[in-house]
Amino acid sequence: MMFQLETPFEYLILLMTLFTIIGLRYVGLSFLFDYYFYRFNRKKYLSKIVEESPLKPGQKISEIFYSLGTSLIFALAFTHMVWLWKNNKTLVYLDWKEYGPLYLPLSLVAVMFVHETYYYWLHRWMHWPAVFNLVHRVHHSSHRPSPWTSFSFHPIESVLQVLIFYFIVALIPLHPVIILIYLLLMTISSLINHLNIEIFPLKFVESRWGKFFIGATHHSLHHRFYKTNLGLYFTFWDSWCSTENTQYTQVLMKKVNAQ
Ligand SMILES: [Zn+2]
Numbered sequence: 001m002m003f004q005l006e007t008p009f010e011y012l013i014l015l016m017t018l019f020t021i022i023g024l025r026y027v028g029l030s031f032l033f034d035y036y037f038y039r040f041n042r043k044k045y046l047s048k049i050v051e052e053s054p055l056k057p058g059q060k061i062s063e064i065f066y067s068l069g070t071s072l073i074f075a076l077a078f079t080h081m082v083w084l085w086k087n088n089k090t091l092v093y094l095d096w097k098e099y100g101p102l103y104l105p106l107s108l109v110a111v112m113f114v115h116e117t118y119y120y121w122l123h124r125w126m127h128w129p130a131v132f133n134l135v136h137r138v139h140h141s142s143h144r145p146s147p148w149t150s151f152s153f154h155p156i157e158s159v160l161q162v163l164i165f166y167f168i169v170a171l172i173p174l175h176p177v178i179i180l181i182y183l184l185l186m187t188i189s190s191l192i193n194h195l196n197i198e199i200f201p202l203k204f205v206e207s208r209w210g211k212f213f214i215g216a217t218h219h220s221l222h223h224r225f226y227k228t229n230l231g232l233y234f235t236f237w238d239s240w241c242s243t244e245n246t247q248y249t250q251v252l253m254k255k256v257n258a259q
Pocket residue numbers: 139145149194219223
């Protein structure tokens with residue numbers, strides 16, 4: 001290992017490295033999604049745009065500013081979690097055989113379910129008027145979402161969002177490869193959900209399996225109507241708690257059928 005992670009200086013280097021990786025991941029992937037869907041393939045996807053009102057002046061600059069703040073908060077928390085791991089205060093394990101190969105995908109599913117549940121109820125709480133103004137208004141100031149909105153949160157919301165990872169590494173044994181796969185899935189999902197272009201094909205969204213997943217239509221409707229469509233990856237909490245937008249299926253089918 002390059003660093004023994006024993007001195008504060010080594011942790012400072014780790015913090016700067018993580019901030020750079022998380023920040024560049026945001027800027028690089030947001031740019032790629034924006035370029036591919038809105039410029040390179042503009043004609044193909046024009047009719048699949050969900051929210052048609054224009055971006056606000058200065059919206060992208062504000063989103064990049066808040067997203068870099070979120071990147072710093074996540075880098076600080078992950079650096080702290082590495083310190084916790086070094087001091088045996090997490091259940092992160094290095095030998096993949098320790099719980100058997102079947103446990104690896106199961107642990108990934110468990111993390112998704114725990115995160116989904118935490119996010120759905122946190123999100124409902126953040127829409128209480130007093131909390132909303134302080135914590136969640138920044139994210140909703142992007143009335144028309146874009147890939148650049150995917151990490152744009154008020155610092156308090158960023159802290160609340162990263163808190164669940166402390167519970168996850170303390171309660172669920174996880175291999176570092178599963179953690180990396182999960183973070184990648186989380187990033188791609190957030191980009192797709194904020195893309196504001198429905199990219200899932202008709203066959204998929206019509207299927208029972210497809211209706212289970214949140215996509216751009218589902219989340220753009222949340223940015224427009226606030227009180228409905230509060231989930232993160234899946235629609236089951238919205239479905240169980242009757243918070244799914246009633247227009248969702250019609251809007252979705254219109255966008256998917258559009259050419
Ligand atoms: Zn959003």
